[in-house]
Amino acid sequence: MKQMWIGESVNHVGSSVVLEGWISNRRDHGKIIFLDLRDRSGICQTVCGPWTDASVYVVASTLRSEWVVRIEGEVKKRPDNMVNDALPTGQIEIDIHRIEVLNEADTPPFDIHESDGYEVKEELRMKYRYLDLRRKRLTSMLGMRHRIIHTIRQWLDQKGFFEVETPILTRSTPEGARDYVVPSRLHQGSFYALPQAPQQYKQLLMASGVERYFQIARCFRDEDTRGDRQPEFTQMDLEVSFVDREDVMQLNEELLVHLVETLFPQKHISQRPFPRLTYKEAMETYGTDRPDLRKDTSDPHELAFGWIVDFPFFEKTDGGGWTFTHNPFSAPQKEYVDAILEKRDIDTILTTQYDVVLNGFEIGGGSIRAHQPHVLRSVLSIIGYSDEEIETHFGHMLKAFSLGIPPHGGIAWGLDRLISLLLGEPNIREVIAFPKTGDGRDLLMDAPAPISQEQLNELHIAVEKKKDN
Numbered sequence: 001m002k003q004m005w006i007g008e009s010v011n012h013v014g015s016s017v018v019l020e021g022w023i024s025n026r027r028d029h030g031k032i033i034f035l036d037l038r039d040r041s042g043i044c045q046t047v048c049g050p051w052t053d054a055s056v057y058v059v060a061s062t063l064r065s066e067w068v069v070r071i072e073g074e075v076k077k078r079p080d081n082m083v084n085d086a087l088p089t090g091q092i093e094i095d096i097h098r099i100e101v102l103n104e105a106d107t108p109p110f111d112i113h114e115s116d117g118y119e120v121k122e123e124l125r126m127k128y129r130y131l132d133l134r135r136k137r138l139t140s141m142l143g144m145r146h147r148i149i150h151t152i153r154q155w156l157d158q159k160g161f162f163e164v165e166t167p168i169l170t171r172s173t174p175e176g177a178r179d180y181v182v183p184s185r186l187h188q189g190s191f192y193a194l195p196q197a198p199q200q201y202k203q204l205l206m207a208s209g210v211e212r213y214f215q216i217a218r219c220f221r222d223e224d225t226r227g228d229r230q231p232e233f234t235q236m237d238l239e240v241s242f243v244d245r246e247d248v249m250q251l252n253e254e255l256l257v258h259l260v261e262t263l264f265p266q267k268h269i270s271q272r273p274f275p276r277l278t279y280k281e282a283m284e285t286y287g288t289d290r291p292d293l294r295k296d297t298s299d300p301h302e303l304a305f306g307w308i309v310d311f312p313f314f315e316k317t318d319g320g321g322w323t324f325t326h327n328p329f330s331a332p333q334k335e336y337v338d339a340i341l342e343k344r345d346i347d348t349i350l351t352t353q354y355d356v357v358l359n360g361f362e363i364g365g366g367s368i369r370a371h372q373p374h375v376l377r378s379v380l381s382i383i384g385y386s387d388e389e390i391e392t393h394f395g396h397m398l399k400a401f402s403l404g405i406p407p408h409g410g411i412a413w414g415l416d417r418l419i420s421l422l423l424g425e426p427n428i429r430e431v432i433a434f435p436k437t438g439d440g441r442d443l444l445m446d447a448p449a450p451i452s453q454e455q456l457n458e459l460h461i462a463v464e465k466k467k468d469n
């Protein structure tokens with residue numbers, strides 16, 4: 001266990017301390033050597049000179065950037081003209097008594113000490129992500145991400161929510177994107193799918209009597225490169241029983257405000273309660289269903305949340321049929337239940353979907369669900385499933401719905417996007433510990449990668465030779 005965080009050393013003037021960390025920088029000024037020592041909590045200056053034990057001085061002169069060391073010394077107040085106000089420990093320095101080299105380091109491929117890293121080629125940063133993460137900007141990001149998730153967990157716990165983990169190896173579901181699939185060794189020719197979202201499981205948890213569920217959930221969608229999407233991303237996923245639309249929106253609004261007030265007191269929310277726009281109003285006024293509602297876009301501290309409601313339930317497919325705009329499990333608004341059951345006026349039917357937007361991005365969305373089996377069945381039939389297909393793909397849901405499921409609804413936030421907006425980062429890769437490239441590669445682990453012939457044989461999989469273009 002570490003003796004003390006480097007950031008705390010400033011409170012120990014006059015004491016002997018033991019500090020462990022990385023050499024961030026070495027400056028030789030004639031006979032005096034300054035070593036900036038860094039750990040997660042910050043940086044402080046350590047110093048040795050002609051007054052220092054000669055053998056310690058010799059070691060100090062060999063240290064290089066990113067070597068890992070343990071330094072013992074005395075915390076001394078700096079003379080007034082040496083104080084560095086830019087550094088939280090700028091009032092003090094450590095007079096080195098002893099140095100132990102815990103590990104040496106090769107010269108790093110890019111600078112960690114001086115820069116925020118934006119200027120370094122992103123592929124290089126990803127390949128050496130563990131070095132990139134040593135930067136103050138990214139270390140603080142990890143800390144803030146942790147605290148955001150911790151604050152969400154605490155708040156929901158107080159409101160009586162259970163966090164429940166749902167399976168990662170599951171079955172392909174129609175959430176609107178392509179699934180990542182995993183071959184089964186024991187069941188030759190069969191495949192699991194990684195969840196695009198825990199949608200069905202969270203609804204089944206409502207059938208299980210959990211009533212208030214949430215999960216910091218990993219989701220997987222095999223989509224073509226689009227913007228800064230990631231093949232795997234994190235949702236704050238939530239579902240509640242015995243609620244209507246108003247209850248879920250209210251709850252989420254409270255939680256978002258709590259997060260901002262607790263962790264980002266310097267930020268201000270433009271309008272509360274969050275303004276609500278119908279899909280039609282948003283499209284007519286802003287030409288988008290994720291409008292930027294900020295009053296002043298040059299203000300980095302303005303957070304303009306808003307709700308978009310009254311989305312059409314269905315849209316036409318290229319083939320002339322119908323598909324859902326958001327979620328096939330949503331309920332229609334009450335006045336459209338008959339139209340759903342009678343499968344008429346499809347283009348006019350509105351869903352209970354609500355999306356929450358922030359500064360021009362959609363940061364979450366959800367709905368009240370169709371909890372009566374005949375309503376869900378009718379939705380599925382409108383989007384083109386035959387009775388037989390409904391039974392095969394959704395039989396388990398319809399069965400659960402016929403065994404006493406309460407009315408329920410929920411939401412999922414795109415947590416990476418929300419965090420990037422709160423931290424003022426330009427893209428979500430900056431707030432994910434180990435992000436992938438736009439085309440889905442993990443450059444650090446070099447994934448995806450071929451597997452051995454033995455593994456393929458075990459899985460009964462034959463890989464076709466790549467065709468030349």
Ligand code: ASP
Pocket residue numbers: 196197198199238327365366367410411412
């Ligand atoms: N499962 C939905 C999604 O991932 C969110 C929800 O309706 O709760 O977009």
